[in-house]
Amino acid sequence: MALRHAVLAALLDGEYSGYQLTKLFDVGVANFWYAAPQQLYAELTKLEADGLIAGREVVQRNRPNKRVFTVTEAGVGELAAFAAAPPKPLLLREDLAVKVHAVDVLDPAPVIAQLRERAEQAAAKLTLYEGILLRLRGDLDEETFLRVGDRVGPYLSCLAGCRLERGMRDWCLETARTLTARSAHSGKTTP
Numbered sequence: 790m791a792l793r794h795a796v797l798a799a800l801l802d803g804e805y806s807g808y809q810l811t812k813l814f815d816v817g818v819a820n821f822w823y824a825a826p827q828q829l830y831a832e833l834t835k836l837e838a839d840g841l842i843a844g845r846e847v848v849q850r851n852r853p854n855k856r857v858f859t860v861t862e863a864g865v866g867e868l869a870a871f872a873a874a875p876p877k878p879l880l881l882r883e884d885l886a887v888k889v890h891a892v893d894v895l896d897p898a899p900v901i902a903q904l905r906e907r908a909e910q911a912a913a914k915l916t917l918y919e920g921i922l923l924r925l926r927g928d929l930d931e932e933t934f935l936r937v938g939d940r941v942g943p944y945l946s947c948l949a950g951c952r953l954e955r956g957m958r959d960w961c962l963e964t965a966r967t968l969t970a971r972s973a974h975s976g977k978t979t980p
Contacts, residue, residue, distance in 0.1 A: 792822070792824055792828060792829075792832050793832055793835070793836055793841070793867070794867070794868065794871045795814075795822040795824065796810070796824075796829065796832050796833065796836060796842075797836070797841060797842070797860055797864050797865075797867060797868050798868065798942075799813050799814065800842060800858060800859060800860045800864070801860055801868075801940075801942075802940065802943065803859075804857045804858065804859045805857060805858060806847075806855045806856060806857050806858070807826075807829060807830050807833055807855075807856065807858075808855070809857075810829055810833070810858075811826040811829055814829060833858060836858075836864070837858065839863075840861060840863045840864075841860070841861060841863050841864035841867050842858045842859060842860055842861060842864055843858065843859055843861050844856045844857065844858045845857060885900075885903060885904065885907055885961075888900045888903065889904070889964055889968075892968060897968045897969075897971070897972050898972075900968065901965045901968050901969055901972075904961040904962075904964050904965040904968070905961070905962075905965050907957065907961045908957075908958045908961035908962045908965070911954045911955075911957040911958035911961065912954075912958050914950070914954045915951055915954040915955055915958060918947050918950045918951045918954065919951060921947050922944060922947055922948065922951070925938075925940075925943060925944045925947065926938060926944065
């Protein structure tokens with residue numbers, strides 16, 4: 790997947806400025822795509838030049854003018870072609886997993902501390918994503934929302950983010966416990 794597809798998908802929810810889009814990527818899209826603000830602004834320029842989004846200037850009082858963007862029919866067509874293409878397999882590049890893989894020849898204390906820290910980060914993201922799910926479904930329970938709710942796609946992708954963060958949190962905590970127990974058994978000190 791290219792950044793362009795993530796931007797097009799995010800713009801399906803409405804008209805956004807570059808600044809609003811960066812905030813959306815920080816929260817609503819972060820569960821499946823990370824992009825730095827500079828990358829987003831550059832991608833918006835490319836998408837507009839390619840006719841996949843349309844931008845317009847909004848004049849504001851007491852603030853600088855801003856450009857807002859929406860997806861064009863060509864942009865929806867690009868998303869349709871992307872959706873029809875076979876998905877690429879998930880590529881995991883997790884430095885903490887490399888550290889755990891090598892922990893048998895390392896001092897486990899820093900790795901255990903990093904696992905606990907990552908578990909806290911995953912728990913915080915999980916809480917954030919669960920809040921997004923509540924906001925998206927409004928007064929509906931999940932089963933009803935999934936059956937009849939508007940724009941189920943963002944909800945389903947956020948569910949995937951919840952599962953990934955829950956899995957990361959649980960793996961980190963289990964791994965930290967295992968390494969701590971092994972260190973105690975071997976006489977090595979851990980945090």
